[in-house]
Amino acid sequence: xxLRNIAWFLVLLGFVPLPVFVSRGNGDTGAxxxxxxxxxxxxxxxLEVHRACAQEGWxxxxxxxxxxxDIAMTLSKNELSERIGRCDRLKARIEAExxxxxxxxxxxxxxxxxxxxFMLQSKPPDR
Amino acid sequence: MxxxxxxxxxxxxxxxxxxxxxxxxxxxxxxxxxxxxxPPELYGNLLISRTMRKSHVMPAAFSHWRYRxxxxxxVCHSELGFAFRANATEITEAENKAGKYCGACxxxxxxxxxxxxxxxxxxxxxxxxGKEKFSEILGLPVSNAGNRVDWTKALEEKRIAPAxxxxxxxxxxxxxxxxxxxxxxxxxxPPAIFPHKKHTAWLECSNxxxxxxxxxxxxxxHFEMARILKGEFCGVCHLTVAFPISECKRCHxxxxxxx
Numbered sequence: 001x002x003l004r005n006i007a008w009f010l011v012l013l014g015f016v017p018l019p020v021f022v023s024r025g026n027g028d029t030g031a032x033x034x035x036x037x038x039x040x041x042x043x044x045x046x047l048e049v050h051r052a053c054a055q056e057g058w059x060x061x062x063x064x065x066x067x068x069x070d071i072a073m074t075l076s077k078n079e080l081s082e083r084i085g086r087c088d089r090l091k092a093r094i095e096a097e098x099x100x101x102x103x104x105x106x107x108x109x110x111x112x113x114x115x116x117x118f119m120l121q122s123k124p125p126d127r
Numbered sequence: 128m129x130x131x132x133x134x135x136x137x138x139x140x141x142x143x144x145x146x147x148x149x150x151x152x153x154x155x156x157x158x159x160x161x162x163x164x165x166p167p168e169l170y171g172n173l174l175i176s177r178t179m180r181k182s183h184v185m186p187a188a189f190s191h192w193r194y195r196x197x198x199x200x201x202v203c204h205s206e207l208g209f210a211f212r213a214n215a216t217e218i219t220e221a222e223n224k225a226g227k228y229c230g231a232c233x234x235x236x237x238x239x240x241x242x243x244x245x246x247x248x249x250x251x252x253x254x255x256x257g258k259e260k261f262s263e264i265l266g267l268p269v270s271n272a273g274n275r276v277d278w279t280k281a282l283e284e285k286r287i288a289p290a291x292x293x294x295x296x297x298x299x300x301x302x303x304x305x306x307x308x309x310x311x312x313x314x315x316x317p318p319a320i321f322p323h324k325k326h327t328a329w330l331e332c333s334n335x336x337x338x339x340x341x342x343x344x345x346x347x348x349h350f351e352m353a354r355i356l357k358g359e360f361c362g363v364c365h366l367t368v369a370f371p372i373s374e375c376k377r378c379h380x381x382x383x384x385x386x
Contacts, residue, residue, distance in 0.1 A: 063295045069333045070297045100222045104208040111205070115333035121343050 058093045066112040072119045080120040087113035161373050167275040168261040171368040172254050177214045185252035191368045192274045199289045200329045272371045301327035317381030
């Protein structure tokens with residue numbers, strides 16, 4: 001997890017104070033004060049952490065799956081099929097990313113998946 | 128005229144066959160329109176100009192010989208996602224600044240950054256930009272064509288030590304080292320050999336399979352010279368960056384002559 005994400009995480013947990021903009025209720029009626037902005041900021045922090053973790057998750061998974069193309073010839077049919085399935089699942093996650101990430105990583109993922117498929121189809125049939 | 132028979136006729140036929148055999152590689156070569164030979168410092172150079180016309184920016188010059196001393200092909204053509212075909216990848220300034228493509232190294236730390244003062248270092252529109260640095264590689268093992276450098280030998284002799292990755296370390300060195308022997312289309316041309324090991328030293332398996340070489344589909348018989356010369360198969364690299372096609376003997380080692 002990067003420093004930025006750790007910072008967001010601390011904010012989320014309330015360890016780092018945020019400037020509180022209190023939505024003033026009607027003082028005359030004695031309505032309770034509710035720190036709307038602070039609450040929103042913490043929700044936003046939670047979403048940010050979730051997004052960052054999800055992104056790092058797919059990058060790690062991407063690196064793990066695609067680093068194995070070099071040993072693809074030693075993988076069994078089951079192992080190759082498993083990696084093809086992981087590529088499929090990753091594809092859906094990368095498609096949710098911003099455009100340039102999609103452009104770079106979908107192409108790389110396609111190369112990697114095509115190669116596993118190629119190796120799988122090149123394997124002699126099981127007896 | 129009486130017909131010759133016996134040992135004299137046999138000797139003549141054998142002589143003609145041997146002459147034909149010796150001439151065939153040269154004849155074969157004459158039948159293939161090889162691309163014009165470039166000066167060594169221009170071989171492997173290209174201008175990246177995909178979006179330049181629209182944005183009124185000079186094309187960016189790129190010399191493979193400058194980069195391949197430091198990085199293997201896989202770093203750019205796999206890890207960074209550059210397609211093999213020039214200008215097939217859309218590279219934008221925003222992406223470079225976000226650390227993608229050229230920006231993966233040109234970040235002001237590993238290499239000069241993408242700043243206004245540096246623009247002309249790449250966007251100069253000169254194919255031969257930086258040729259004065261070509262003398263730096265003149266000490267490397269010599270070859271007859273291309274950059275006049277035997278890059279494979281330079282790597283094997285550890286005269287250069289290009290990085291094999293930036294961030295994503297391959298799980299292991301590729302152990303597959305099978306050398307393929309491919310019969311030539313012409314009966315008298317000796318077979319071509321394909322050593323996987325020499326290629327995996329620079330590339331990743333997925334760089335070539337299945338996009339360039341899908342041997343599962345049709346086998347290897349359709350790897351014809353005419354198609355290679357159009358930029359397919361071996362021609363993807365061996366017309367532009369890797370040793371040129373005119374180096375017949377490097378693929379067809381049993382050839383008597385390669386001129």
